[in-house]
Amino acid sequence: MKIVSAEFMISAVSAEQYPRASLPEVAFVGRSNVGKSSLINSLLNRKKLVKISGTPGKTQMINFFDVNHELVFADLPGYGFAKVPKSVQKKWQDLVEQYLLKRDNLRTVVLILDIRRKPTDLDLHMQEWLEQYQVDTILVATKTDKLSQAEQSKQLKQIRAAFLEGADKELVAYSSKNQKGRKELWKLLLQRMADHP
Numbered sequence: 001m002k003i004v005s006a007e008f009m010i011s012a013v014s015a016e017q018y019p020r021a022s023l024p025e026v027a028f029v030g031r032s033n034v035g036k037s038s039l040i041n042s043l044l045n046r047k048k049l050v051k052i053s054g055t056p057g058k059t060q061m062i063n064f065f066d067v068n069h070e071l072v073f074a075d076l077p078g079y080g081f082a083k084v085p086k087s088v089q090k091k092w093q094d095l096v097e098q099y100l101l102k103r104d105n106l107r108t109v110v111l112i113l114d115i116r117r118k119p120t121d122l123d124l125h126m127q128e129w130l131e132q133y134q135v136d137t138i139l140v141a142t143k144t145d146k147l148s149q150a151e152q153s154k155q156l157k158q159i160r161a162a163f164l165e166g167a168d169k170e171l172v173a174y175s176s177k178n179q180k181g182r183k184e185l186w187k188l189l190l191q192r193m194a195d196h197p
């Protein structure tokens with residue numbers, strides 16, 4: 001995918017603030033600090049369009065980005081950061097749940113995992129939610145540059161076992177550092193866009 005333009009649109013804390021749902025949309029979600037912002041920047045060939053955060057879990061907003069005036073990326077707030085009050089967790093849940101339920105132009109959700117870690121209960125819970133709301137999901141295991149090939153294979157197996165259980169969901173190995181998997185992920189995203197014009 002040739003990125004001609006990639007522009008920040010708006011940060012939304014409620015549905016009234018979402019941009020018009022006139023373009024197909026891809027949402028990105030994952031544990032806080034998993035590498036979500038870096039992945040979006042990598043897909044868009046931008047270094048700092050999305051801030052690489054120093055304070056994980058601080059943002060409880062959905063950030064929307066226009067890509068080539070053809071599609072929209074929605075950066076959902078990260079989950080699973082340590083020691084947040086219940087009220088903040090509840091806010092996160094309401095924000096994300098409302099988005100997943102109501103966003104008609106949502107085509108697919110990219111659920112991001114750290115290839116070095118075993119999926120957490122929160123990751124699995126997220127996946128169950130997506131299934132429950134019948135949202136198409138692509139799994140991405142990022143930070144592959146931190147492991148050897150052999151270690152990557154081992155970890156991918158573990159992730160597959162935890163999530164897929166025979167289902168033919170996609171799992172892409174990615175690195176925002178060396179762009180591994182970028183082509184493959186774009187291909188899948190564009191397929192999703194084409195499947196539901």
Ligand SMILES: Nc1nc2c(ncn2[C@@H]2O[C@H](COP(=O)(O)OP(=O)(O)O)[C@@H](O)[C@H]2O)c(=O)[nH]1
Nearest residue numbers: 032033034035036037038052053143175176177
């Ligand atoms: N080596 C390596 N580091 C990464 C990769 N992706 C993210 N990081 C680092 O992981 C940290 C968290 O990344 P960020 O994109 O802010 O995560 P977010 O909280 O999920 O948005 C930062 O220090 C990034 O530089 C990757 O693919 N490879």
Ligand SMILES: [Mg+2]
Nearest residue numbers: 036037051053
């Ligand atoms: Mg981030």
